[in-house]
Structure formats: C-alpha cells, structure tokens
Amino acid sequence: MATAALPAAHQQPSDKEIRLVIAASSAGTVFEWYDFFIYGTLAALIGQAFFPAGNETLQLLLVWAGFAVGFGFRPLGAILFGYLGDKLGRKYTFLITVTLMGIATAGVGLVPDAATIGLVAPAIVILFRILQGLALGGEYGGAAIYVAEHAPPEKRGYYTSYIQASVVGGFVLSIAVVLLCRWAIPPEEFADWGWRIPFLLSLILLAISLWMRLKLSESPVFRAMKEAGETAKNPFTESFTYPGNKKRIFVALFGVTGILTTIWYTAFFSGLSFLRGPMRVEEHTVELILLAAGLIAMGFYIVVGKWSDRVGRKKPIVIGALLTLLLLFPVFWGMGSLANPGLARAAEANPVVVSGPECSTDPFAELFGRQQSRCGQILETLTASGVRYQVVEGGTVGLTVGGAAVPLAEEWFADGEARRNGLQQALSAAGFDFSRQSPPLGNILGILALLLVLGGLSALTYGTVAALLSEMFPPRIRYSSMSIPYHIGAGYLGGFLPLISGFIVARTGDVYAGLWYTWAVVAFGVIVAIWGIPSGPPRDFADEIS
Template sequence: MTDLKTAEIAGARKKAVSAAGIGNFVEWFDFGIYAQFITIIGMKFFPSDNPTASLLSGFAAFAVGFLARPIGGVIFGNIGDRVGRRAALSGAVLLMSAATVAIGLTPSYATIGLLAPVLLVAWRILQGLSAGGEYAGSSSFIIEYAPSNRRALFGSVNPVSVALGTAAGASVGLIVTQAMDTASLESWGWRIPFLIAGPVGLVGLYLRLKIQETPEFEAVKEAAREAVHPPIVRAFQDGLKPMVVLFAWSMVTAVSFYLLGGYMVAYNTEELGLERSDALTSYIVALVVFAIACPIAGLAADRWGRRPVGIVAAVGLGVVAIPSFHIMGAGGLGSAMLGQSLYAIFAGSVALVTPVLMVELFKPEIRYTASALAYNMAFALLGGTAPLVATWLIARTGDPISPAYYVVLFAAVGLVAVLVGLKGYYAKDNIRSLQMGTEADRV
C-alpha cells in the first residue's frame, strides 16, 4: 500500500512538472516572439522616417504588456489561491495563445491606420495579463510537488522553460528569416511564428487540464475558499515583508533577463551591425547557456542555500556585465555568442533563485497572489522597459556599452536584497519547510 501511494505521488509529480514546464514554455514562446520581430513590428505598426523612433515605439508597446502583468497577477492569483492552481494556469496559457495569434492576424498601419497600433497594444495587454498569472502559478505548482531537499532543482524548470520557450520562438524566427527574402519577411512572413502559437497553446492547455491539484493546496483549499478577506488583502496583511524582498530580487531578474531575452537581437542588428541570422543564432546559443546554468545553480542552492547562491549570482552578474558588452562589441558571430553566453551564465543563476523565493517566502493560501504581485510589479517597472531604457541610453550617450551600467546598478540592488532581506529568514540557510507530507518528501 505504501509502495502504491509512493508510486502515485511520483507519477503525479512527473505530470505536474511536465504540464507546468511545457505550459510555461508555450507562454514564453508566444511572449518572446514579439521581441524577435520588434524591428519589423515597429515599421509595420509605428511607421516613421526615423528608424530609431519606430524601434522605440515597438519597445514601448512591448513595455505596455508588462504594465498589465500586476493586474494579471492579482486576477489569476485570486483564482489560484481560491479555486486552484490548475484552473488559473489553464486560463493563463489559453489567453496567451489567443492574444499571440491575434497579433499575427492584425493588419498593419498601412492597411487600417491608427486602429493597427491600438489593436497591437490591446493584444499586448492581454499577453501581459496572462504572463502575470503564469510564472507565479507554475512556480507554486512545481515546487509544491517537489521533495523538500530538491525544491531549487525542481524550481529550475521554470526559468529553463522560459529560456527554451524564448529560444524556440527565436529558432522559428531564424528559420523564417533564412527561408524568405527580406521583402516577403517584412510583408507577411513575420506573422507565421505568431500563428503557430494557436496549436502549440492547445497542447499546453490539454496537458494542464489533465493534472491534479498540488497536495499542499488541497490541504488549505477549504480554508482559502471560506476566508473573509480576498487573497490580495491577506497578502498585504501577512506577507508584506517577503513581498518587498521578492520585489527587490525580481528587479535584478527582470533587468538581466529582458536585456538578454528582449533586447539582444535588436542590439546586435541595430547597434553592432550583425546580420539578423547571426544575431538570432548567437541569441539562441546564449539562451541555451542560460537554461544550462539554471539547474546547476539549483543544485548549488539545494546544497549550500539560497543566500550564498543569490550572492554569487548578483556579484557575478555585476562583474561580467561590462566585459560581456565589450566582447559583443568586438564584432562578428563568435564575439556575439561569447559575450552573450558569459552574461547568460549569471543571468540564469539570478533567475533560478526567483521561483524558489516565490514559493518559500509565503504561506500556501496567499502564495500565488502575493508572489505574483511582487514579482510582476518589478517586471512591469523594469522588465518591459529594459529594452526601451537600453535603446534610450545608447541614443542619449552614444555609448554602446551603456546598457551594461544599468545591469550593474540592479545587480547591486539584488545583492542588497539577499544580504539584508533574506538575513535570518532561512535558519542556518537551510530550506524553510513547506510542511508537505513526509511520505511525499521521501519519494
């Protein structure tokens, strides 16, 4: 009987990790496609005689999606903390896919005028609402199922799936770019990756509808549903301090990832003059390096603790940011790959710590809402705006290295967050118990 129950727990855990990871992959495949075609989107929806103005407008629309993320975090967090993680995550992946397909179907400015950028911004807002509910929910789902001594390793599934989903979107973009001439790509070919989001999203939805709720949420769901105050109120009552800590750490996560995931293709093509195919190739390589760094950092965090890994990640990112941009600036595909990959090692390590804190700092009955709000507030302010700020810094200073200084600034913020914010939170830097069943922990 015990062996049967153990097998059931192990089977449910594998399904949960697969469904959350693949669904997260789908979300960021969809969300990341926009960044790959930002220069074309800028021309199609925000035409201007000044290419930099069109690019800035495209990045501004990119940022608008992030402004909707805290709202999405509250909406989906309320569903996740009251109804269940599965319902919230299923709704999030469906909304993301529908909005991404809509971008691919929307006519350009030349066809419908001002309605084109209005619709684009509307779809970006829907994407932002979905993304706001995705990461916190999938983090909760995966780590609540994880053995107590492997939560960081299991949590690495989330940043890995984000990086691989973004890389997959870039790979599709690379294939489309190489298969088509420039005129066809700019006319209609750029729409193909957006339309692929439809069937891919249905796969993610199917997998999420087949999973069971986490044991931890099942243990508190009745009390959560009957609570007098909604999760957002209880989050501020019971979780304000950890929300501030998570917000501070998420600031460096947002800046470091979206300068890599949302800016590097445009940076290498527009600022460094790299061919688009080479820019996409180097970008994909860097995202794979990012994905490899995450589970390695997860193993280290499970062995030595969250604070030591967070400190090394923040310091390392601050140290390598400027050399990485200098290496990229040397010119050529090899330099682009080396510079971005060096940066990606520490950006991935930073990203690994985030989902672990999203789960371990909060009680299960407010976890989805509290972590989603704190995380998405940081990403709304600094994630979507990171490419915009980087473009503005270079235009203002004339220094192609200036985005690196921006990274260094927030790496320092992240260092303070783990040194001060987490001090004393983990007893002797051991993993804080989430009070999952001991039998589940033994699997």
C-alpha cells in the same frame, strides 16, 4: 497564524505524477513565454508594420514602448489571477492564463498593418499586448507554485528550476521558429507577410499546452487547504496584512525580482538588440548565436536550482548579482569588439566630434509634434548608425571626423534617409564600415562565450527563484503574495528595460550607456538581498520568518 497540515496521502505524489507535473508545467511555460517574446524577437518588422516613424530610433523606441505595455499590465494580471489561484485553485487558473495568451498572440498576427488601417493598427496591437501582460501575470506564479507544491523539500530547487529554464526555452523557441520561417520564406515575402506566421503558430502551441495541462490534478497543498477550510477569504488583502509579509514582498520585489529580471533581459534582449542594431551583425548570424546561447544556458538554470537545494537560495543570487556588477560592462565591450571591430577601430582612429547649439537629442520629438534641432538630428543618425561621438559647444552645427570637417548638405535636415545615407557615406570614407557584418568563426565563438557568461549570471540569479518565492510565503496566500512583487518587478524594472536603456543610448550617443540602468537596479537589489533573503539551507514558510 497556523497553516493547514497536509494529509499524508497528499504529501507524496508518485514519480510518474511528478514527471507529468514538471513536463506539463514547463511546456506550458515555454509556450506562453514564446507567445510573449515573439514580439521582441521580431521587433524590427513589428515596427515597420505597426509603428511607422520618420527615423529608426523613434520607430524602435515605439516598438519597445509597445513591448513595455504588456509588462506594465502584468501586476494587474498577478492580482487578478493570484486571487483566483488562491481561491479556486492553481490548475484551473493557469489553464485560463495560457488560453488568454494564445488567443492574444494569434491576434497580433491577424491585425492589418498601419498602411491599411492607420492608427487603429498600433492601437489593436497594444490591446493584444495588454491581454498578453494580464495572462503572463498569472502564468508564472501558477506554474512555479504548482511544481513547488508537488516537489519534496529536498528537491524543490531542482524541480522548480525547470520552470526557470522554460522561460529561456520560450525565448529559444521564438528564435527557432523565426529562423525556420526565414529559411522557408523568401526575405521580401517574410518582411511583407511571413513574419505573421510565428504569431499564428501560437494557436497550435495553445492546443498542445491545454491538452497537457488538462491531464493534471490540483496541487496537493491547495487540496489540503480546501479540505480543511483554510483557503483565504481575500488573498490580495491578506497579502499585505499577514504578519511579516510586507517585508517579504519588499525583498521579493527588489532583492529577488529586480536583480533577476534586469540581468535576464540585458543578457538576452539587450544582447539581441545590441548585436543586430549598433553592431550591425547580420540578422541570421545574431539569431543563430542567440539560439545556441539560449539552448546551452537552459542547462545552467537546472544546475543552479539543484545546487541551491544544498547551499540555500540566497548564496547563488548574491554571487550572481555581485559578479554582474563586475562583469556587465566588460562583457558588452568584448562583444562589441568581436562583433564589429572595424567600427571601434575607426572611431578610435578618427574620432567623431559634433558641435552646435541645442546639441542634444529628443527621441520623441516627432511623436509629440516637436521640431528636433539640426544638431539633434545629426546625433540621432549617428546613434542609430552605432557611431560614438563627442559633443562640443559651437555657434553653428558642424561635424568633424578625425579633425576633418564634413560638409552638411541642406537636404539632410529635411529627409532622414538622405541624412543617414550622406553621413554614412562620409564616414565610410574615413574607415567606418556600415555594411552588415559576418564575423569570422573565432569571433562568433567569442561572442557566444560572452553571451554564455551573461546566461550564467542570469541562471545564478534566476534558477532558484521559484523555490525561494514559494518558500517565502504562506500557502493560503502564496499565489498572490509571490505573483504581485514578481510581476511588478518583472513588469516595470525588467519590462521597461529595453525602452529605458534605448532612451539612455539615444540621449547620450553611447551604445553602452544603457547598461547603467541594469547596473543600478542590480546594485540596489543585492543590498536588499543580503539583508532580506533567509540564509542557510532551504526551509519552508514558517510564521516566525519576519
């Protein structure tokens, strides 16, 4: 099946046009991902406002469930906006997506909390998350393809890497805005109403993004196809019927997106949650560390993208995935030992052992009206406190620390706050430190270095992807064909990562156990990548690629 040849006039945008294309597309991507990530950055306050629950673990899981809902709708957005992008054009489609995202994000900042309007509050928030997911499902493919179709082949990896770096830029911007708001607003007021300001700021970012993107012209590849009358009649159907495309979609889903998205969210969101949660590092410190790591890591994506123009797209992805399998657990172990060394030393010197019947956690028991067992209540509180434990068989519920029995007060099993305070007080006497941590400068620099290792792994597996996916699929169905597998992978394999890994941690009591989810997805993905991603120098789509 032939594809339209591009007229010469459409092949060489000027340097000024290229700079505008990269700047406008990247800025819009930064703003749109800011809108999406601000929810995760403010997860703790979102939980208190919209998802009140009887225990910290359930509250956080409900927040991450709301986070995952947005991702769950990304594939539908990819289908809808991919269709429009292949039928109507790249430019106007991602103008729609950025507008929808900005309005939905500002809406979250205007929703009254659950104390005011009850269950209607989380329902409205989830609705806005759905709209965000739909918008994001169309944004990435549009921005990536738009830049790729303007770029000369020998610089496509370099130019499109700015789109990948912009995804990190959205995360960095979300942290920077939160830090600025925390600095300007007293802590009590920020927790009460100030957290809404970062959501409302999305209206300003929307105005800037629209102003920049309205200056853009349509993609030269799409213009050429339209002039030749070769646009797809039904891009969604053709994505699955075009010769060889089913294999390409499979490879794009598991061998490309599955790898990059789980590494990305583990590096940044799991890193954020791990340090702020079980490691109990002071929130400002965590946010500053992540801000610095994100800013520095943005450069890695551009370096990798430029490198891929010489060595091909496959090599960086495979190298990054294999290194992740080797380094993932050691990096997090290292961060844990640097962030809260006293907690690790106390657990080693005075091991915590829990015994009793029905000794397993049920994180969603309260949500579904089930009764958490007494032993499960103890385990849930220990996990939320970042304490590792061992479970043994027993006829009655018991807890020992360093071999010494801890008396379990009856009121602990009726009041979660009393249980947390009582357990932490008993464990503090054995050397456990539950205060917010402010690690020394050397430890902070060590944590930063380890986060940069994760950032480097993410750059290797993500920096080349916009170019690779654009090259894998035929122009007439490119928007749909790359958006569908990308957003299924990013939406489900990556978007559900905080929820799945959090559930694994809650069930096992091991703060590192959730990393096995990332490890398994990457292990399968690297096999698919080695098998399915074209080797050798970069090359444009050709019908003979199977």
